Amino acid sequence: MSATVLYDEPGPxxxxxxxxxxxxxxxxxxxxxxxAVVRLAGHHQLDRAxxxxxxxxxxxxxLAFGLLNTLKVAxxxxxxxxxxxxxxxxxxxxxxxxxxxxxxxxxxxxxxxxVLLLIYxxxxxxxxxxxxxxxxxxxxxxxxxxxxxxxxxxxxxxxVSLHSGQREAAEALGLGFWQTMQLVLLPQAVRRMVPSLVxxxxxxxxxxxxxxxxxxxxxxxxxQITGQYAQSVLQAYVVVAVVYVAVNAxxxxxxxxxxxxxxxxGARVAAEAPTALNPLIVGAGLAGAAVIGVGTDAPAx
Amino acid sequence: MFRxxxxxARLSSVTVGLAAALALTLAACGDDDGSxxxxxxxxxxxxxxxxxxxxxTDFPASPTLDKIRQRGEIIVGTKFDQPLxxxxxxxxxKIEGFDTEIARLLSxxxxxxxxKIQFLQTVSKNREPFIQQGKVDIVIATxxxxxxxKKLVDFAGPYYTAGQDIMVKSDNTAIRGVAxxxxxxxxxxxxxxxxxxxxxKAPTADVxxxxxxxxxxxxxxxxxxxxxxxxxxxxxxxxxxxxxDLKLVGTTFTTEPYxxxxxxxxxxxxxxxxxxxxxxxxxxxxxKAFQSTVGKVAPTVPTTPTIDRxxx
Amino acid sequence: MNVVLDNLDVFGSGLWTTLKLTALSFLLALGVGVxxxxxxxxxxxxxxxxGLAYVETVRNTPPLVLLxxxxxxxxxxxxxxxxxxxxxxxxxxxxxxxxAEALRSGINAVPxxxxxxxxxxxxxxxxxxxxxxxxxxxxxxxxxxxxxxxALVRNTSLAAPIGLxxxxxxxxxxxxxxxxxxxxxxxxxxxxxxxxxxxxAVTRLVExxxxxxx
Numbered sequence: 001m002s003a004t005v006l007y008d009e010p011g012p013x014x015x016x017x018x019x020x021x022x023x024x025x026x027x028x029x030x031x032x033x034x035x036a037v038v039r040l041a042g043h044h045q046l047d048r049a050x051x052x053x054x055x056x057x058x059x060x061x062x063l064a065f066g067l068l069n070t071l072k073v074a075x076x077x078x079x080x081x082x083x084x085x086x087x088x089x090x091x092x093x094x095x096x097x098x099x100x101x102x103x104x105x106x107x108x109x110x111x112x113x114x115v116l117l118l119i120y121x122x123x124x125x126x127x128x129x130x131x132x133x134x135x136x137x138x139x140x141x142x143x144x145x146x147x148x149x150x151x152x153x154x155x156x157x158x159x160v161s162l163h164s165g166q167r168e169a170a171e172a173l174g175l176g177f178w179q180t181m182q183l184v185l186l187p188q189a190v191r192r193m194v195p196s197l198v199x200x201x202x203x204x205x206x207x208x209x210x211x212x213x214x215x216x217x218x219x220x221x222x223x224q225i226t227g228q229y230a231q232s233v234l235q236a237y238v239v240v241a242v243v244y245v246a247v248n249a250x251x252x253x254x255x256x257x258x259x260x261x262x263x264x265x266g267a268r269v270a271a272e273a274p275t276a277l278n279p280l281i282v283g284a285g286l287a288g289a290a291v292i293g294v295g296t297d298a299p300a301x
Numbered sequence: 302m303f304r305x306x307x308x309x310a311r312l313s314s315v316t317v318g319l320a321a322a323l324a325l326t327l328a329a330c331g332d333d334d335g336s337x338x339x340x341x342x343x344x345x346x347x348x349x350x351x352x353x354x355x356x357x358t359d360f361p362a363s364p365t366l367d368k369i370r371q372r373g374e375i376i377v378g379t380k381f382d383q384p385l386x387x388x389x390x391x392x393x394x395k396i397e398g399f400d401t402e403i404a405r406l407l408s409x410x411x412x413x414x415x416x417k418i419q420f421l422q423t424v425s426k427n428r429e430p431f432i433q434q435g436k437v438d439i440v441i442a443t444x445x446x447x448x449x450x451k452k453l454v455d456f457a458g459p460y461y462t463a464g465q466d467i468m469v470k471s472d473n474t475a476i477r478g479v480a481x482x483x484x485x486x487x488x489x490x491x492x493x494x495x496x497x498x499x500x501x502k503a504p505t506a507d508v509x510x511x512x513x514x515x516x517x518x519x520x521x522x523x524x525x526x527x528x529x530x531x532x533x534x535x536x537x538x539x540x541x542x543x544x545x546d547l548k549l550v551g552t553t554f555t556t557e558p559y560x561x562x563x564x565x566x567x568x569x570x571x572x573x574x575x576x577x578x579x580x581x582x583x584x585x586x587x588x589k590a591f592q593s594t595v596g597k598v599a600p601t602v603p604t605t606p607t608i609d610r611x612x613x
Numbered sequence: 614m615n616v617v618l619d620n621l622d623v624f625g626s627g628l629w630t631t632l633k634l635t636a637l638s639f640l641l642a643l644g645v646g647v648x649x650x651x652x653x654x655x656x657x658x659x660x661x662x663x664g665l666a667y668v669e670t671v672r673n674t675p676p677l678v679l680l681x682x683x684x685x686x687x688x689x690x691x692x693x694x695x696x697x698x699x700x701x702x703x704x705x706x707x708x709x710x711x712x713a714e715a716l717r718s719g720i721n722a723v724p725x726x727x728x729x730x731x732x733x734x735x736x737x738x739x740x741x742x743x744x745x746x747x748x749x750x751x752x753x754x755x756x757x758x759x760x761x762x763x764a765l766v767r768n769t770s771l772a773a774p775i776g777l778x779x780x781x782x783x784x785x786x787x788x789x790x791x792x793x794x795x796x797x798x799x800x801x802x803x804x805x806x807x808x809x810x811x812x813x814a815v816t817r818l819v820e821x822x823x824x825x826x827x
Contacts, residue, residue, distance in 0.1 A: 010656060022657040029663055039690040062391035112806040114770035117781045117798065124785065125794030127430030202673070209675035213774050215381070215424055220678055225382055226391045227685075231542050234686035241674050241682060248673035426789055449790070512696035513776060519688045 045234055053230035054239060066222030067243060073136060073218065074205040077143035081204065082197070084144065085151025090181055092156050103152070110149040116210050118142045123214045139211040147204050154196045158189030198255035202248045209244075219243060353584045354406055354577070356413030363569035369411060369438050377404040378423035378437035378562075384538040385595045386443050387420075396420045400441040402590035403460055403561070403578075407439070410577040429453045432562050439574070440562035443534055446609070455567070455613065456560030457574035459606045460587070464553030465498050466533035468540065470521060471548045476528055478552045482506040488517035488526040495531040502554055514539060522546050532557065533599075540598050551600040558606060568613070575608050617800040620787055627783030628804050634697070634769040634779060635808075638704035639762055645709025650716035656738065664713070671710040677771050679703050684775045700772040708765050715757040719750035752823045759816025763809045780804055 010018055040046045053059050091103035110118070119142040123135070133141075162185060170180040190197075209220045219240055227236030360366055369375045379387040379400050386398040405415035423431055423442050431437045432454045443463070446456045469476050476482065482503035489495045491510035499506060509526050511517055517529040518539045529536065533553055540547045561578075563571055581587040582605040591602050617624070652664035671679070680703045684696065694702065723746050731745040773782035784801035788794045 014656070018657050021655070022659050025652075025657060025660045025663065036690075039692070043690045045689055056392060058392035062394065108810075109802075109806075112767075112809045113802045114767035114781055114805060116770040116773060117784060117801055117805065120773075120781060120785050120788070121794065121798040124426040124788050125798055127427055127434065128788075128794055130434070132434045132436065206673075206675040209677045210771075212677065213424075215422055217422070220675070220681070221382075222391070223678075224681070225389045228382060228384055228388060228542070229391050233542075234682070234689045237678065237682040237686045241678050244675055244678060245670055245673040249669060252669075252673065426785070511693075513684070515685060516688055516693050519691070519693060523691065 050232045050235050053232055059226055063222055066219040070208050070218040073139050074208045077140045078201050078204055080144045081147035081151050084148035086155055088152035089155030095177055107149040107152050110146050115146045115207055119210050135214045135216045139216045150200055154193050158193035159185050162188055195255045195259040202251050352586045354409045354586050357410050361569040361573055363567050365438055365564055365567045365570040374417040374419055375408055376419045376421055376437045378421050378431050378440040379442045381422045383443055384541045399594040402594055403441050406581050407577055432564055444562050445557045446560040455563045455565050455571050457571050458560035459558035460578055461559040462606045463532055463534050463557040463559055465495055465555040466536055466553045467550040468529040468536040468547055479503050479554045486526040488520050488529045489531055498555055499530050537598050549600055575610055579608055617796050623783050627780035630779040631769050634700055635766050637701045639765055641705025642708035642712050646712025646716055649713035653717050668710045668713055671707055676707045680775055696777045700777055711761050715754045719754035720746055722753045723749045755820045755823055763812050766808050
């Protein structure tokens with residue numbers, strides 16, 4: 001439903017109301033900005049000296065390597081989660097009950113606990129048990145365990161949202177379970193779920209900031225050190241936030257482009273929004289997802 | 302049909318892109334650019350002032366020492382975010398601070414050069430496992446010696462005695478010790494050992510409790526409290542952020558001996574490290590290391606601590 | 614196992630903080646969500662833009678970065694809150710952006726004819742929203758809101774790195790004093806699941822109760 005149906009084309013009086021609301025709204029936002037600027041200036045937070053670190057090429061290089069480390073860990077954990085998640089989704093639909101149960105337990109367990117608790121356990125618990133890995137792999141492990149569960153839910157939703165005729169036709173052709181998955185269901189499901197997969201990757205990228213506690217030298221950690229060193233704590237965190245927004249907004253833009261492409265007539269097969277089937281994907285943007293799988297009792301199609 | 306094949310072409314190009322990104326990532330993991338979390342996280346810098354310490358002429362039989370000498374450098378676990386003790390300098394990736402200088406003294410003792418060090422970042426929670434797994438040879442990371450930790454690792458030193466101290470505004474001359482806090486507004490963190498000590502040592506102080514020490518510092522600068530009290534290392538870190546506004550009173554009223562964490566049981570190495578520290582105490586290198594780091598903020602150079610050569 | 618039984622009070626106080634944090638943040642998130650969602654569909658273009666800017670900025674920043682900005686950055690301007698209040702404000706504001714999006718897609722999911730019918734009956738923008746669109750939208754948003762609440766329970770763990778002693782921080786604290794971590798973390802995980810799993814069940818129940826038969 002487009003928002004414009006909610007109200008008429010504004011008449012003269014409505015236009016005055018809208019103008020008044022606009023003025024008040026913009027005024028409030030403006031006031032907030034003004035107060036913020038006054039406060040910042042009053043506490044010398046806008047002083048040139050506090051911001052000069054952003055023009056120091058050495059510091060920018062330091063932060064850039066932090067960003068690189070963030071992207072590195074996100075890419076590796078993302079690729080692993082994608083692969084494992086895909087396998088899990090297949091297991092959850094497999095004709096073997098034990099396999100379905102195991103995959104469901106795995107998924108539900110990781111989706112029920114905080115990623116940070118998992119990372120604490122891996123980073124500080126496992127070493128006391130004698131496990132010895134570089135912090136990079138600790139973080140990859142933590143992010144992968146959790147995100148593979150989320151990706152599994154996304155794939156599963158994608159598969160069960162396909163029309164049952166797809167599966168039936170494949171079976172009628174004599175294809176086995178694996179062939180049906182590989183040749184018929186998965187290719188369509190993946191295509192359908194690309195936007196969800198990309199937005200979950202954004203979540204994963206944001207979650208990589210949890211590596212801060214290990215500590216893994218990612219962007220947030222390097223931002224903290226820069227703030228300490230340059231005596232610009234507030235400014236360093238602002239810079240870090242801006243970089244995250246820029247990277248993630250680009251990824252989200254990509255997701256929207258892919259979504260728009262799917263809505264085009266040629267891709268109509270996948271046109272109905274499967275996201276509505278699984279609340280987890282709607283909530284996936286929040287560093288997490290729900291255990292609730294509505295799709296569990298939904299028929300395949 | 303045409304459109305569909307275009308779509309799948311696009312999808313396969315996405316797949317190819319992902320694969321390329323992954324390959325790139327794996328390649329990037331392989332080469333050590335000095336920024337990764339591996340042991341080569343950062344290399345040591347040349348000390349600002351020359352130290353008098355020289356390379357040892359003979360080395361005791363010690364597995365740790367043999368390993369270090371064979372490798373050609375010493376792997377030191379330290380903090381990267383502790384101002385004045387171990388803080389990474391983002392302009393050159395080097396670690397700077399008093400803990401780092403102590404590591405340099407050891408490097409001189411073993412290799413005759415202060416730079417044969419790899420610093421590996423440790424945090425409070427992973428120091429024991431890092432030593433036990435041999436990820437690091439030693440840990441110098443504002444590491445308080447206590448009996449619980451002695452069950453897991455050995456300690457050389459102490460090389461510094463930290464303790465609870467008082468921070469005031471730079472122009473304050475009225476507060477000279479913990480007794481002067483009585484009747485004054487004093488800020489500390491709720492539920493901390495510092496709060497307990499404060500209530501014991503200055504029972505009539507007007508205690509203001511907050512969640513973080515940086516918040517205490519802000520309140521002090523704003524004039525809402527007259528003093529802040531906790532470990533001097535924390536206070537010095539805050540002062541390094543506000544050199545013009547804040548200062549340390551410099552009279553500690555508790556003791557937290559900082560030691561160098563070592564693998565348990567290598568007593569020959571522990572003696573070697575203790576001997577090195579003792580020599581640095583005597584020839585003035587320790588004081589020089591202190592002055593070039595913590596001394597930039599602390600009011601005085603403390604007296605050298607007494608080495609504790611305990612028997613395990 | 615002993616380490617868990619000996620420290621039940623520690624886990625209890627951690628869980629209590631987690632629950633308080635979740636409840637207050639979620640209330641704030643609902644408030645923020647309604648305001649922002651309204652701004653995003655309202656006739657005044659600048660307000661729509663402001664709503665969009667809020668959602669895009671907040672959603673694309675890691676919540677840990679927002680917490681650090683709030684707890685370590687903001688006090689530099691003389692604005693300071695206790696850790697608990699900071700955590701509530703940040704988690705509430707962060708989750709609020711997602712609530713707003715859930716509400717907005719809920720509004721968009723209401724069949725267009727509903728709004729058209731309301732409009733043709735002469736209901737104004739506010740009345741259309743209040744009596745016709747929002748009640749139906751709320752039904753479709755029950756599952757995503759349930760998912761968001763469950764995610765919020767888990768996101769409260771982010772208050773651990775800033776020093777708030779909730780459940781995850783308590784587990785970390787016990788881990789430093791006890792060499793066998795498995796029981797500690799397992800107990801914390803179970804404590805979280807005691808909250809998140811029933812939450813999922815309740816959401817499904819409510820969803821079935823309020824579901825619109827179409």
